[in-house]
Amino acid sequence: MRDLVIGASGQVGGALVDHLNKTGVNTVGTYFLHNPPHFPLRSLDITASGAVQALLEELCPRHVYLPSSYTNVDGCEEDPERSYLVNVTGVKNVVEACRRLGSKLIYFSSDYVFDGKNGPYGETAPPSPISVYGRHKVEAEELVSSLSDSLILRTTVVYGREWQGKNFVVRLVKTLLDGKTMSVPDDQVGNPTFAPSLAEVAVGLAQQADCSGVFNAAGKDRVSRYEFAREAAYVFGLDTELVRPVSTESLKQKALRPLSGGLLIDRVEKLFPGILVGYREGLKILHRQLT
Numbered sequence: 001m002r003d004l005v006i007g008a009s010g011q012v013g014g015a016l017v018d019h020l021n022k023t024g025v026n027t028v029g030t031y032f033l034h035n036p037p038h039f040p041l042r043s044l045d046i047t048a049s050g051a052v053q054a055l056l057e058e059l060c061p062r063h064v065y066l067p068s069s070y071t072n073v074d075g076c077e078e079d080p081e082r083s084y085l086v087n088v089t090g091v092k093n094v095v096e097a098c099r100r101l102g103s104k105l106i107y108f109s110s111d112y113v114f115d116g117k118n119g120p121y122g123e124t125a126p127p128s129p130i131s132v133y134g135r136h137k138v139e140a141e142e143l144v145s146s147l148s149d150s151l152i153l154r155t156t157v158v159y160g161r162e163w164q165g166k167n168f169v170v171r172l173v174k175t176l177l178d179g180k181t182m183s184v185p186d187d188q189v190g191n192p193t194f195a196p197s198l199a200e201v202a203v204g205l206a207q208q209a210d211c212s213g214v215f216n217a218a219g220k221d222r223v224s225r226y227e228f229a230r231e232a233a234y235v236f237g238l239d240t241e242l243v244r245p246v247s248t249e250s251l252k253q254k255a256l257r258p259l260s261g262g263l264l265i266d267r268v269e270k271l272f273p274g275i276l277v278g279y280r281e282g283l284k285i286l287h288r289q290l291t
């Protein structure tokens with residue numbers, strides 16, 4: 001028996017593979033465009049239904065983790081066809097293959113399924129997306145929930161060690177180390193999520209046979225992006241004054257952002273107490289890992 005992580009070259013997928021390997025689960029991971037030099041992955045494009053079906057038939061995975069997504073929120077707004085192809089059609093291909101093979105699907109979604117008018121959001125709050133990315137994540141959630149053996153994990157502002165170096169904290173640290181300023185919105189609120197905690201919760205939920213439906217898995221504290229960035233600068237021993245507070249509106253981004261976002265995590269905290277850490281603790285662990 002083995003598990004499959006589709007999108008193991010990404011931040012969440014990498015953390016999932018690390019956690020599964022650590023706990024002795026036989027795991028195969030896939031990449032799409034970025035093949036990491038340090039661990040072997042299989043190539044897979046989820047938009048190619050035949051390739052998805054063939055890989056699942058070959059591996060017969062017990063659990064299929066699906067963090068793969070076109071995650072560039074402004075890119076999705078500019079190119080909705082590409083967003084639909086990866087974020088909806090791609091997910092549909094994986095859902096259909098899991099249905100045929102009897103694999104349990106664990107899909108990763110976002111608090112961007114909400115409008116951010118009155119977060120934090122519980123699992124039963126009705127979706128109200130305000131961007132192409134958010135709308136396509138809602139469509140994908142609907143496809144995944146048509147599969148009885150499936151989980152939807154909503155998360156937000158994920159950070160952690162990551163070989164591609166794309167996530168917010170890694171970019172912030174690089175910018176500040178160069179002595180440059182970084183403008184960060186002080187009106188976007190959410191709960192920053194440490195990737196290894198998210199991976200541990202996802203694997204824990206997947207391994208509970210009777211568990212299905214939507215679960216929120218995010219960090220313990222709800223703060224603005226600006227407060228989070230200041231704390232990251234402080235923990236990494238960098239000049240906190242280089243972090244500049246700005247409004248989301250002043251950034252003139254293509255896609256609208258949920259402002260009062262974030263997720264309520266009581267349900268997962270009851271099941272897995274102590275795994276979802278606060279941002280100060282997560283940043284300290286990340287600092288130790290990177291230095």
Ligand SMILES: NC(=O)c1ccc[n+]([C@@H]2O[C@H](COP(=O)([O-])OP(=O)(O)OC[C@H]3O[C@@H](n4cnc5c(N)ncnc54)[C@H](OP(=O)(O)O)[C@@H]3O)[C@@H](O)[C@H]2O)c1
Nearest residue numbers: 007009010011012032033034045046067068069110157158
């Ligand atoms: N990061 C966050 O702050 C955040 C917040 C809320 C929700 N989420 C959700 O969490 C999930 C994982 O996010 P992440 O931060 O790990 O994203 P990420 O680092 O951007 O990784 C995305 C993954 O998707 C793969 N991918 C893209 N197009 C593909 C395709 N056509 N076929 C197969 N794989 C494809 C990428 O492969 P290559 O890199 O090899 O091309 C990569 O492995 C996503 O579903 C996202 O919506 C993330």
